[in-house]
Amino acid sequence: MTINFKLNDKAVSLDIDPKTPLLEALRNDFELNGPKFGCGLAQCGACSVLLEGEAVRSCVIPVAAVNGLNVTTLEGLGNQQNPHVLQLAFIEEQAMQCGYCSNGMIINAAALLSRNQTPEKKDIDKALAANLCRCGAHPRIVRAIQRAAKSLTKDVT
Amino acid sequence: MSSTRRQFLQGSGALVAYFSLPASVLAQYTSPNPGQTKELRGNTSLDTWIRVEAGGLIVISVGKVEFGQGIRTALAQIAAEELDISMSRVRMAEVDTAHSPDESYTFSAMSVQQSGTRVRKAAAYARQVLLAHAAKTLNLPTAELSVVNGSILHNGQPTGIDYWEILEGKDFDRVVPDDVTAKPLEQYQVIGQSVPRLDIPDKVFAKTSYLADQRMPDMAHARVVRGSSPDARLLEVDTSTVAAMRGVLKVVRDGSFLAVVAEREMQATQAAAKLAESCRWQAKKTFPDASRVSEWLKSAKSQTYPVAERLSLSEKAAVKVHSAQYSRPFLAHASIAPSAAIALWNGKVLTVWSHGQGMYPLRGAIAHTLGLKQQQVRCVHSESGGVYGHNGADDAACDAAAIAMQLPNRPIKLQWSRADEFRGEPYGSAMMVSTRAGLDSQGRIADWQQDIWSCTHSTRPGGAAGAGNLLYAQQKQKPLSVPPPRVIPQPIGGADRNAVPLYDIPALKINKHIVLEAPLRVSALRSLGAYANIFAIESFMDELAVASAVDPFEFRLAHLSDQRARRVLERLREVSAWGQIPTYGTGKGWGIGFAKYKNLSAYCAVFVSLSVDQKNGQVTLDKTHAVIDAGLVVNPDGVRAQIEGGIVQSASWTLKEQVKFGSLGVRSTDWMSYPILGFSEVPELDVEIIERRDQPWLGVAEAAQGPTAAAIANAIFRASGKRLRDIPLTALKILSAVKDPQFA
Numbered sequence: 068m069t070i071n072f073k074l075n076d077k078a079v080s081l082d083i084d085p086k087t088p089l090l091e092a093l094r095n096d097f098e099l100n101g102p103k104f105g106c107g108l109a110q111c112g113a114c115s116v117l118l119e120g121e122a123v124r125s126c127v128i129p130v131a132a133v134n135g136l137n138v139t140t141l142e143g144l145g146n147q148q149n150p151h152v153l154q155l156a157f158i159e160e161q162a163m164q165c166g167y168c169s170n171g172m173i174i175n176a177a178a179l180l181s182r183n184q185t186p187e188k189k190d191i192d193k194a195l196a197a198n199l200c201r202c203g204a205h206p207r208i209v210r211a212i213q214r215a216a217k218s219l220t221k222d223v224t
Numbered sequence: 225m226s227s228t229r230r231q232f233l234q235g236s237g238a239l240v241a242y243f244s245l246p247a248s249v250l251a252q253y254t255s256p257n258p259g260q261t262k263e264l265r266g267n268t269s270l271d272t273w274i275r276v277e278a279g280g281l282i283v284i285s286v287g288k289v290e291f292g293q294g295i296r297t298a299l300a301q302i303a304a305e306e307l308d309i310s311m312s313r314v315r316m317a318e319v320d321t322a323h324s325p326d327e328s329y330t331f332s333a334m335s336v337q338q339s340g341t342r343v344r345k346a347a348a349y350a351r352q353v354l355l356a357h358a359a360k361t362l363n364l365p366t367a368e369l370s371v372v373n374g375s376i377l378h379n380g381q382p383t384g385i386d387y388w389e390i391l392e393g394k395d396f397d398r399v400v401p402d403d404v405t406a407k408p409l410e411q412y413q414v415i416g417q418s419v420p421r422l423d424i425p426d427k428v429f430a431k432t433s434y435l436a437d438q439r440m441p442d443m444a445h446a447r448v449v450r451g452s453s454p455d456a457r458l459l460e461v462d463t464s465t466v467a468a469m470r471g472v473l474k475v476v477r478d479g480s481f482l483a484v485v486a487e488r489e490m491q492a493t494q495a496a497a498k499l500a501e502s503c504r505w506q507a508k509k510t511f512p513d514a515s516r517v518s519e520w521l522k523s524a525k526s527q528t529y530p531v532a533e534r535l536s537l538s539e540k541a542a543v544k545v546h547s548a549q550y551s552r553p554f555l556a557h558a559s560i561a562p563s564a565a566i567a568l569w570n571g572k573v574l575t576v577w578s579h580g581q582g583m584y585p586l587r588g589a590i591a592h593t594l595g596l597k598q599q600q601v602r603c604v605h606s607e608s609g610g611v612y613g614h615n616g617a618d619d620a621a622c623d624a625a626a627i628a629m630q631l632p633n634r635p636i637k638l639q640w641s642r643a644d645e646f647r648g649e650p651y652g653s654a655m656m657v658s659t660r661a662g663l664d665s666q667g668r669i670a671d672w673q674q675d676i677w678s679c680t681h682s683t684r685p686g687g688a689a690g691a692g693n694l695l696y697a698q699q700k701q702k703p704l705s706v707p708p709p710r711v712i713p714q715p716i717g718g719a720d721r722n723a724v725p726l727y728d729i730p731a732l733k734i735n736k737h738i739v740l741e742a743p744l745r746v747s748a749l750r751s752l753g754a755y756a757n758i759f760a761i762e763s764f765m766d767e768l769a770v771a772s773a774v775d776p777f778e779f780r781l782a783h784l785s786d787q788r789a790r791r792v793l794e795r796l797r798e799v800s801a802w803g804q805i806p807t808y809g810t811g812k813g814w815g816i817g818f819a820k821y822k823n824l825s826a827y828c829a830v831f832v833s834l835s836v837d838q839k840n841g842q843v844t845l846d847k848t849h850a851v852i853d854a855g856l857v858v859n860p861d862g863v864r865a866q867i868e869g870g871i872v873q874s875a876s877w878t879l880k881e882q883v884k885f886g887s888l889g890v891r892s893t894d895w896m897s898y899p900i901l902g903f904s905e906v907p908e909l910d911v912e913i914i915e916r917r918d919q920p921w922l923g924v925a926e927a928a929q930g931p932t933a934a935a936i937a938n939a940i941f942r943a944s945g946k947r948l949r950d951i952p953l954t955a956l957k958i959l960s961a962v963k964d965p966q967f968a
Contacts (some may be wrong), residue, residue: 084490091489100437101430105560106642110895113560141430154428161420161861164869165292165563166427167609173428192904199895201560202292203612203872205906207865 072133075143079123085131090114093140101141101170106169107200112171112198116140141170144177153177162211171198176212184219186212192219199220229398241965264342264400267325270353271396273346274303275317276387280307284347285317287327287582288339290423291612293925294862295335297421299343301858305414306347306407308371309387309732316422319605321587329582329684331613332716333746333825336858340921350396358383409856409917416665416917418861420472423607428751435564443566444473445489446627447496448640449482451505452889454648454695454745458482462502464497475499476630479701480643485636493641511743511885518551518656518950521677524739529711531676531720531734542662542670546771549658550760551950554651554744554883556898561609562645563616567628568635574601574628578621579608581684586618588687590625593697593704601625604691612873616640616649616684619695626696643893648695649882652749653679653742655719657760661729667772669783671731674760678719679742680709681752686855693747711738712752716822722930724753725761726782726820744885751926754821755874756951758930759937762817763949764939776816776938777802786820788864791914792827793818796851799912800831808942811836812846815938817931821923824829826854828927830871832935834908836943841959843879843940845907850928852911855919864911870928871909875903880931882952 068085071078074097081096088107093116102125109124116125117139134220144219145151153173156162163169172195179186179194186194191209199207267273267287269733275283284303290296300314317324327339351371358376359366363381369379374387429431451458458480471491476483484499486492512520517795526711566577574596580586583603591601603621610618624638640648656677664670685693692704712718749755777784779795784790796816805814813836818829829848836842850867856895857863884891892898933951941947946961947968961967 083503084488087488087490088541093488094436095439097734098439099430099434100434103434103561104436104639105562106895108894110642111560141428147425147429150429157428158420158424158892160866161424163292163427164294165559165561165607165610167292167434167559169427170430175356177485189904192902195903199900199902201558201612201873201900203876203906204865205867205872205903206868206909207904 068131069131070134072135073137075139083130085129087130088124088126089116089128089130089133091124099140099142103167103170105167110197111168112175113168115171115174117178120178120181122175125156141173144173151177152218153180153212156211156215156218160207160211160214162207162210163204164189168198168200172200172208176215179212180216180219184216186216225418231477234959264345265325265327268399270346270350272325273343274350274396274676276811277315278388280388281315282307282319283315283323284343286339286343287319287325287584288330288335289319289605289606291330291579291582293866294421295330295339296423297419298336298858298862299339300422301414301417301419302340302343303347305412306344307374307759309374311414311419311754313374319583321365321583321603321890324583325608326584329585329686331581333821333925334923336923338854340858341827345404346400349400349404351736353398353756354387354390354396357395359383361390365861415856415858417859419859428554431604433607434561435566435577435608435899438566438577438606440568442483443635443637444487444631445492446483446485446624446636446638447492448623448638449484449496449503450644450648451503452647454506455508455698455743456480456505456818457508458503459506460504461499463499466499469495470500474631476627478626479699479703481633481696482700483623485627485631488640490499491756507889511835511887517553517654521656522738523652525741526677526737526739528735528737529715531717531736532724532732533734534732535728541664543664543665544663544771545660546663546768547658547660548764548949548951549656550756550763551656552654552756552759553747554654554746555877555881556646556651556883556892557649557749558646558898558900559609559611559614559615562567562640562642563620563649564608564637564639565621566635566637566909567621567624569628569632571632572600574625575604576601576621576625577606578617579606579611580617580621581614582609582686584741585686585690586621586685589618589685589691589694590622592688592691593622593694594625594629605610613652613749614650614684616645619648622694629885646893646898647890650683650745650747651682653719653746654815655756657756659760659764661764661768663768663772667774669727669729669768671723672729673732674723674734676719676734676736676757677725677739677754678736679739679746681709681718681746681748682710682712683707683745683747708739709738709742715824717752717753718921721752721821721822722757722761726789726823726825727765727780728785729783744883744890750873751929754819754926755877755929755933757803758817758819759933759951760929762819762934763937766815766934766941767947780818788827788916789818790819792829792851792853795912795914796829796831796849799851799910800849802831807818807863808945811838811943813938813942813944815935815937815942817934817938819930826852826922826924826927828852828867828931830928830931830935832932832939834936834939834943836940836958838944838962841955841957841962843953843958845875845905847908847934848910848932850911851913851914852915852927854922854927856917856921857913857915858921859912863913866924867911867928868909870925871932872901872906874929874932875936878936878951878953880954882904
């Protein structure tokens with residue numbers, strides 16, 4: 068079955084078993100590294116991507132479900148030349164240890180910042196409640212998101 | 225242990241630690257100037273460590289691997305410092321048995337001490353060689369030359385030549401001598417700076433960073449199928465149905481080892497699920513009652529080893545005797561990234577990409593298991609999630625290797641599922657620690673007895689000798705024999721790591737009892753036995769302080785003559801707001817925990833303040849302070865990150881975690897059945913470093929695990945009035961203690 072969707076602002080088309088998890092299509096067919104396999108059970112958040120701007124778990128979404136929709140991965144959020152404020156903030160705060168969960172943290176934070184540009188700590192805790200970090204980088208991740216939020220509001224004013 | 229190795233200083237009153245380590249290992253801890261360590265672990269050739277590369281780069285090759293601890297940034301700093309080059313000129317080579325120095329495992333918070341010391345020596349020597357060449361080229365005395373970012377200066381003026389012109393990588397084929405003079409501390413510019421981690425930009429921009437990001441032409445996908453516990457025997461399976469499924473390349477069965485390879489990943493997952501349906505397994509072991517593991521440890525068949533003894537036990541008159549028992553359950557490493565590996569057999573050489581902690585030991589183990597010569601196996605490190613000790617990485621590497629041998633010339637990417645990892649990884653052993661102490665009439669500790677029950681803390685598959693520890697080696701048709709439990713002797717210790725209190729105690733006797741057959745797979749989890757021993761000792765110190773009616777800071781300081789230890793505790797008292805927190809049964813409390821890791825490494829003291837909800841027993845961590853003295857610090861932010869992470873992970877172990885198992889095997893298979901600490905549960909963290917540039921650098925990665933656990937238990941006691949001694953300190957346990965007036 069052919070699936071057509073927008074991936075990181077580019078129209079793409081893929082002939083694939085429609086039941087294939089979106090995560091596998093992104094990693095194996097489009098060779099993207101952003102979303103990670105962590106549990107395959109929508110429990111840890113490492114595989115998060117933005118679907119129409121909302122953070123979703125790509126490990127449990129069949130690729131057919133994104134037909135006609137917009138998917139954004141960490142790669143689409145920004146790159147070295149044109150980084151997203153969250154990517155910069157994660158570097159500035161050194162907000163990771165192994166970094167395997169960082170994709171999920173940044174994607175879910177991006178979704179949060181798109182609806183709330185001045186999140187308090189409790190808003191961040193809530194937005195990342197189902198994102199697991201095993202290294203204990205939580206306080207740095209929160210700081211990075213707050214830093215990114217601050218730079219966003221500064222840009223606006 | 226042979227009695228000849230014991231130094232039993234009878235009657236002297238001196239502490240007797242039973243050890244049988246080579247002097248060189250001890251020297252790494254005790255050498256006042258680690259730059260003068262004599263050994264490069266057999267890798268004496270300079271070009272093993274350092275290569276001058278065209279384009280203005282210097283490549284540093286080490287045997288220690290990155291798993292998020294920032295070690296490669298710290299090692300790059302050391303090289304940059306000694307070579308007088310900027311960080312941007314340093315490249316860290318991947319760890320590959322084809323060319324890297326063999327530095328064994330990346331473990332035990334030893335990488336700065338071991339690899340850092342070796343890199344310092346090699347880099348200092350490389351600079352010396354380069355400068356000698358420059359002197360010759362310029363026909364000037366070496367003493368008048370200096371180096372700035374690789375450019376050679378003469379009396380401070382440019383000479384027009386640099387490292388890359390001088391050498392182009394030649395002449396490093398020489399032995400690093402023993403007497404290399406490293407840069408004096410006063411001249412440090414890079415060491416001691418919080419240089420940003422080298423790997424973070426690639427990770428946030430999703431460049432190729434992890435093993436999972438490696439894609440090779442013609443790569444096939446594999447999955448393994450295991451029973452509900454990894455030692456289950458496969459009695460029956462229908463492989464023919466699955467072999468005929470679309471995309472399936474091969475079903476691999478060897479004894480109880482079962483795997484499937486397919487063209488596409490989903491085909492492999494579906495085929496594995498189908499295989500699993502037709503499997504009939506027989507569990508080999510019976511499991512003890514998970515809720516009574518500590519009692520089981522005491523009753524299981526074990527071997528007793530003396531740990532330490534100061535004689536004249538109970539000679540001094542103890543007027544008050546206090547005793548207690550502490551325990552911890554089996555704990556999982558539970559990396560966010562389930563183990564994975566890639567393997568390729570080309571008919572001559574087997575290449576294995578792995579995120580394990582030691583590429584050389586892995587190579588030996590895989591070669592032995594598969595009946596290959598060591599030279600036929602190449603192991604290449606590729607990073608994945610944090611490992612926190614010996615998790616499933618080595619097992620997955622050998623699984624992938626065994627599968628690849630069946631499909632020559634196709635790279636095989638094996639991905640363990642979440643359940644594969646939770647069921648298959650070797651856990652940190654459950655432990656029981658029983659303590660008994662006498663207080664004299666002045667309220668000082670007169671004597672101390674301690675007994676430790678534990679399974680082994682080390683089943684690493686290092687080389688041929690340890691190969692039988694690999695899952696595949698145990699499952700295959702002709703299994704390798706499983707090595708007997710490894711007992712790591714003092715002073716480093718395994719189950720008895722940090723079993724000897726650092727406090728001044730006149731009489732003391734400590735034994736460990738190592739259970740001969742573990743009910744579950746076990747191995748090294750961050751800090752090994754230190755977590756439970758420090759939890760026990762530091763909880764018990766608090767209990768003794770209460771019994772003596774002395775403040776817990778004061779009680780510890782009164783028994784502590786180690787000046788660096790005293791300073792860490794005194795500083796913690798200054799930075800924490802302990803005096804302002806209401807205490808004893810008010811629902812709010814604070815507690816402290818302290819240790820010098822392994823009694824040889826970094827000093828770490830942790831303060832925790834928290835609240836206990838008396839209605840439901842729920843603990844809210846409010847604030848933690850840590851003070852650390854790790855000697856000379858290479859990267860302060862790296863040290864802070866390790867301590868912060870250690871505190872959060874230890875808090876998670878202490879409050880929530882426990883591997884669940886029953887007659888049907890391991891029941892912790894996902895994040896619902898093995899919950900860990902989340903964002904809303906993480907306290908504010910504050911880490912202060914007491915820097916001592918004149919002292920040897922010490923590893924910090926495991927220093928916070930034990931002190932944090934004790935600080936939490938001590939704070940819960942002050943908040944709720946109840947002393948909890950059995951980890952995890954769950955809301956349910958706290959609630960039933962609060963409701964039970966008899967609970968003490």
